[in-house]
Amino acid sequence: MDKLIKRYIYDVIRRLPEKEQEEVSQELEANIYDMLSENASEEEVKEVLYELGSPAELAEKYRHSPKYLISPAIYEEYIKVLKWVLPVVGIVFLGIGVIIGAVESISDDGMIAINLFIKNLFTKGISMGISATLQTLVWTTIGFVIAERTGYRSKSTGDWKIEDLPELEKNAKHRIPLSDIIVELVLTTVFSILAILFFSGALPFDTLIKIGDMETSNIFTQGFMYACIPATAILWLFNTIPCIVKLKERRWTLSVFITLLISYIVSITTFLFVIMQPKIFTSDFIVLVAKQEWANTGLLNFLKSPIQNPVTILVLIIIILVGIGECGMAAYRMLRNREHKNKF
């Protein structure tokens, strides 16, 4: 009879934190014996234990802290964060992996061994992408667990704002399609990687310009090429940020608009910085062009000093106009999105 009670108590306390086991065990034992008459029969013991119910259920009632890793109160938020953080980290690290892979495949003579390059592209890129995604998953989960255990209250249970309410129409046409964002991210990353490789002279092939029987492999000056490397990196970064914000918001919101605006301002500034380089084209290339029949003074003047040339200014104006156009589109979509939201 005693053994039955002890087994029951053990089954309860083994599910509890160690520091509570002793106390609960003593208390439960006292309570059980109080519920029994003097010299109780085994039948009576069983009756009392059945009255107390299943040990698992009783232990659940004794437990103060939740047993689940991510409680239902913050589960929604946890999934929401993972949904946009994981793809971003995956793609960014895929890009970084590809760059590292490309750099590692540069041989001593500054050329890229094509076989090694392709192999590295896959191994480095994919392995870094996957491992970064997995690490992010683990750390995000740990972060949420710690936050919840240390008293973080989710917005849905504590202070919340009307703005936090989820949208009614989930698949509305005002949502930014996921495929658009991913394609934009991938294209930007791939193009930037190729551009950086080109400017650092690490492409697996030589750019050879051949006009008639004359040829040159140096179109751009070394100074210009070096200036283009950080410029491309900056352009990549500032084109990625709006993508990440889009991925997070999935709507044309104010934050998407602001990041787009900043991105265009940075892009134009970067373009100006690149175009301000004292010499862009090599004298080899200029000589080559000058010898051609179709070369005129205007073109040669542009090649010699592109900075104050009307062609450059025209290109700059086009870039600014495109920027204004795209920002205007984003602003229009944002306003339409707000209008749409207010209808509900």
Next chain:
Amino acid sequence: MTQQEQFQNYIIEMRRGSLTMAVLGCLYKSHYGYALLQTLQEKGIDIEANTLYPLLRRLESQGLLISNWDTSESRPRKYYSISEKGKQVFHELVLEWKKMQASLELVYKEI
């Protein structure tokens, strides 16, 4: 879910909130677990042992109850009584409960 089960759920929900109040109120006089269970049941409060015992521990950890082990008898027993903080909470709960009852009274009268 049958209508009977649904009705039972409503009753359980209604009782849940009042249990803390009943336990705090009874513990102005010190009780050990099983004695408290009997006291509550005598007063017509339907509470089960597997709900009461964990509830006592929780209220103690929240500082609303104090406890001490009585080892003078053949078997040790843990006695619970209400703390100063518990008394404050109890008074506030009673006030709230009275307000709630008055409001429900008003609703009920209109029928």
